[in-house]
Structure formats: structure tokens, C-alpha cells
Amino acid sequence: MSWTLSAEHLTDLARGAAILGTGGGGDPLIGRSLVEQAMREHSRTVTVLDPDELDDDIFVIPTAQMGAPTVIVEQIPRGTGPELALRALERHLGRTADATMPIECGGINSMIPLLVAARAGLPVVDADGMGRAFPELQMETFNIYGIPGSPMALAGQNGESAVLDTGADTRRMEWLARGLTVRLGGVAHIAEYAMTGEQIKRTAVPRTLSLALALGRSVREAREAHRDPVRGLAEALTGTLYSHLRVLFRGKAVDVERRTVEGFARGKARFAGKDGRSQLELQFQNEHLVALVDGEVRCVVPDLICVLEADTAEPITTGGLRYGQRVTVVGISAPALMRTPQSLAVFGPACFGLDHPFRPVEEITSSVRT
Incomplete structure (x- = not known):
């Protein structure tokens, strides 16, 4: 069922989207503030x-931000770029979008389509093409199940x-767009994967905005009731x-190594256990x-790895990891359509140069510990 999203939903939605974003997808506070x-204003x-x-036959153009998430903390977006990218792609295609939608979950990339919607008066489809966040544009269920990403439009901070x-x-679209993004200062706003309603129903991960809202709300309500928010x-x-x-x-957290390279935030972090x-x-x-816990794989892409503040x-x-933070790290199973052989060939461990075969998190760790 379709529903109406208002400003009071945004804090819970941003929190839940950041959980599904597995550490990426951009800063949740910035995204929420832009939509608010x-x-x-409108x-x-x-x-x-x-x-x-x-x-x-509804015509939908997804919108997003691409680049290193660390950059937008230093260079806050104006908020005009996503709509500019949408309009550029509409002009190129000679067709006006009936709606927009996310390409991924994440603190800011679940928010960018809402920003476009609030500015342009468009509805947003409750689905996306990653079911989490991934760093590259071809890593989409849209792409895996037959929808080309291009033509795509990019917009920079200066118009x-x-x-x-x-x-x-x-x-190749990803490779060329990444180069443009680096030259635009490390962040660009994009419109891509234009598709019909039939194609969305066939290729998208459904209802991830609704899920993000439910997850963010569950954490808040558990805290308010003095219950364990991870259990919630x-x-x-x-x-x-x-x-x-x-x-x-x-x-x-005892060590964080992070650098911005070729439009990505790359690195690793180490944590010491309570024992x-x-x-x-x-x-x-x-x-x-x-x-990796003591050298053993506990969770690996495409399953979700989420770092949560301990209390x-x-x-x-x-981008927010810091020495001394006390954390709970959880693994969440990805939807079945993200675990198929076709999906693992596009965003499985080998696609990131990892020498670890994919195993479902629920098999690696046999029981929930909360």
C-alpha cells in the first residue's frame, strides 16, 4: 500500500537506512537535513x-549521490544537484519522469530521492536496486536482471x-562516471537506470524505504522502553x-585506517573484544x-555488516569510525535475490578482490546473541 512520508518520519528513516547502508551510502544527518x-521550503x-x-508503463528515474562518503562531510551539498541530474536525463531522453526512487539504501542515498520528490513534487517508489549500499554503479539488481544503467546524467556542485x-x-558507465566524479570534487549527483513499472517489479528489492523506517523506529522505541535496541x-x-x-x-575500536582513493573511501578498522x-x-x-574475528570470516558481502554504537x-x-568507540557489530542476511549466482558474480566477495567464498551469515554464526 502506498503511504505518505512527512518530516516527522525522517529521523527514524535515516537511522534505519544507515543500518541497511552497512557503513556507506553517505552521512544520515546531512541527508535528513536536506530533505527537511x-x-x-516547498x-x-x-x-x-x-x-x-x-x-x-509508469516511467521512473532513480536518483542518487555517488563518490566518497567522506567528502560530503567537508563539502555539504547545496541540495540542487539531484534534481539537476534528473532534468538533464529527462531532456536527453525526451521524456518526463512520473516518479523517482533510490538506487541503494544508505544514510544519504535513501534520502536523495526524497529530496528530489520534495523539490519537484514527484512520488518515490518504495524499492531500490541494491538492498543495502555498494560502492559501484553496476552492482545493482537492476543491472543483474537486465536493465542497463545508461544513459545516465551527472551533476556537480557548481551547476x-x-x-x-x-x-x-x-x-564502463561506472568507470567513466567515477572519473567525472573525481574531477567534480569527489562527489556527484546522478540519475540513471530509467525504467518502467514492469521492470521495477521484476528487478528491484521491494519496500526498503518502509523497512528502513521500521528499523529506525524499532531502535528508538526499544531505547525509550529501556530494552536492548539490538534485540528490537x-x-x-x-x-x-x-x-x-x-x-x-x-x-x-583500537585502530582505523581510512583513505580516499579514486572516488572511494577505502580502509580497515580493528576492534578489541571485551575479554x-x-x-x-x-x-x-x-x-x-x-x-574477520580472530582471522575467521563471520560475515561477507553481499550480507550486511553494520557497526552500531554499543549502548x-x-x-x-x-567515515564516522573513531578510535575508542564502543560498538556492537551485527551481520544481517541479504535478500534471496541478492544471493543468486548471477548476483554473486556482480557484487560477491570476488568482485572486491576478497579471497573468501560467500557463505550466508546465518550459517557462519548459528544463533542470535543479543
């Missing part, structure tokens, strides 16, 4: 469309725009496409890719 401002709420109810058309070669999170995931949550580690003996290492490229379960992005 646009709703206030006196609008946002209509969120259920994917199952879409007309087959620049460009259109790339690489036909069906979405990997696990309960909220039960019966969804992301049905398994496993606590992978509890401890303190003073066990150690966790996380490797990331914008998003967390693999969790509150507030999500911590890869």
Missing part, C-alpha cells in the same frame, strides 16, 4: 508508492551536468526479506565488505 529543508510531504501497485551513454555496458532490531527484521540478524562482535583477547577486523570500500545501536558509518 526541502519539505519546509510545504510538501512525499507520496511513497508500493512497487506492486505500479502501472506497468555542471553531463550525460553518459555506454549502451548496455554498465561497468532483530525482532523488526523477523519475517522480512532480511530475516536473520547475528551479533558478530562487541568491543572497542581483551579476541579481535575483529573490518575491511571496507565505502561500505563494510568482510568481518544506543545508533549506526556508525565508515
Whole structure:
């Protein structure tokens, strides 16, 4: 069922989207603030469309931000770039979008389509193409199940725009767009994967905005009731496409190595356990890719690895990791359509140079520990 999103939903939604973003997808506070401002300026709420109810011929253009998440903390977006990218792609295609939607979950990338919607008066489809956040544009269920990413439009902070058309070669589209993004200062706003309602129903991960809102709300309500928010999170995931949550580690951050390279935030972080003996290492490229406890894999892409503040379960992005933080690290099972052989060939461990075969998190860690 379609529903109306208003400003009071945004804090919970941003929190839940950042959890699903697995450390990436951009800063949740910045994304939320941009949408709040646009709703206030244009006196609008946002209509969120259920994917199952879409007309087959509705025309949807997803919008997002690409680049290193660390950059926007230093260079706050104006908020005009995503709509500029949308309009550039509409002009190129000679067709106006009926709606927009996310390409991924994440603190800011679940918010960018809401920003466009609030500014342009468009509805947003309750679905996306990653079911989490990934660092590269070809890493989409849209692409895996037959939708080309191009033509795509990019917009910069100073009003620049460009259109790339690489036909069906979405990997090359990513490579060229990444180069433009670096030259635009490390961040660009994009519109891509234009598609119909029929294609969305066939290729998208459904209802991830609704899920993000439910997850963010579950954490807040658990805290207000003085309950364990991680347990609240696990309960909220039960019966969804992301049905398994496993606590992978509890401890303190003791080392963070992070650098911005070729438009990505790359690095690793180490955590010491409460017992003073066990150690966790996380490797990331914008998003967390693999969790190793004492050298053993506990969770690996495409399953989700989420770093939560120990007491509150507030999500911590890869850009926000700091020495001394006390954390709970959880693994969450990815939806089934993200675990197929076709999906693993596009965003499985080998695609990131990891020498670890994919194993479902619920098999690696046998029981929930909360």
C-alpha cells in the first residue's frame, strides 16, 4: 500500500537506512537535513508508492549521490544537484519522469530521492536496486536482471551536468562516471537506470524505504522502553526479506585506517573484544565488505555488516569510525535475490578482490546473541 512520508518520519528513516547502508551510502544527518529543508521550503510531504501497485508503463528515474562518503562531510551539498541530474536525463531522453526512487539504501542515498520528490513534487517508489549500499554503479539488481544503467546524467556542485551513454555496458558507465566524479570534487549527483513499472517489479528489492523506517523506529522505541535496541532490531527484521540478524562482535575500536582513493573511501578498522583477547577486523570500500574475528570470516558481502554504537545501536558509518568507540557489530542476511549466482558474480566477495567464498551469515554464526 502506498503511504505518505512527512518530516516527522525522517529521523527514524535515516537511522534505519544507515543500518541497511552497512557503513556507506553517505552521512544520515546531512541527508535528513536536506530533505527537511526541502519539505519546509516547498510545504510538501512525499507520496511513497508500493512497487506492486505500479502501472506497468509508469516511467521512473532513480536518483542518487555517488563518490566518497567522506567528502560530503567537508563539502555539504547545496541540495540542487539531484534534481539537476534528473532534468538533464529527462531532456536527453525526451521524456518526463512520473516518479523517482533510490538506487541503494544508505544514510544519504535513501534520502536523495526524497529530496528530489520534495523539490519537484514527484512520488518515490518504495524499492531500490541494491538492498543495502555498494560502492559501484553496476552492482545493482537492476543491472543483474537486465536493465542497463545508461544513459545516465551527472551533476556537480557548481551547476555542471553531463550525460553518459555506454549502451548496455554498465561497468564502463561506472568507470567513466567515477572519473567525472573525481574531477567534480569527489562527489556527484546522478540519475540513471530509467525504467518502467514492469521492470521495477521484476528487478528491484521491494519496500526498503518502509523497512528502513521500521528499523529506525524499532531502535528508538526499544531505547525509550529501556530494552536492548539490538534485540528490537532483530525482532523488526523477523519475517522480512532480511530475516536473520547475528551479533558478530562487541568491543572497542583500537585502530582505523581510512583513505580516499579514486572516488572511494577505502580502509580497515580493528576492534578489541571485551575479554581483551579476541579481535575483529573490518575491511571496507565505502561500505563494510568482510568481518574477520580472530582471522575467521563471520560475515561477507553481499550480507550486511553494520557497526552500531554499543549502548544506543545508533549506526556508525565508515567515515564516522573513531578510535575508542564502543560498538556492537551485527551481520544481517541479504535478500534471496541478492544471493543468486548471477548476483554473486556482480557484487560477491570476488568482485572486491576478497579471497573468501560467500557463505550466508546465518550459517557462519548459528544463533542470535543479543
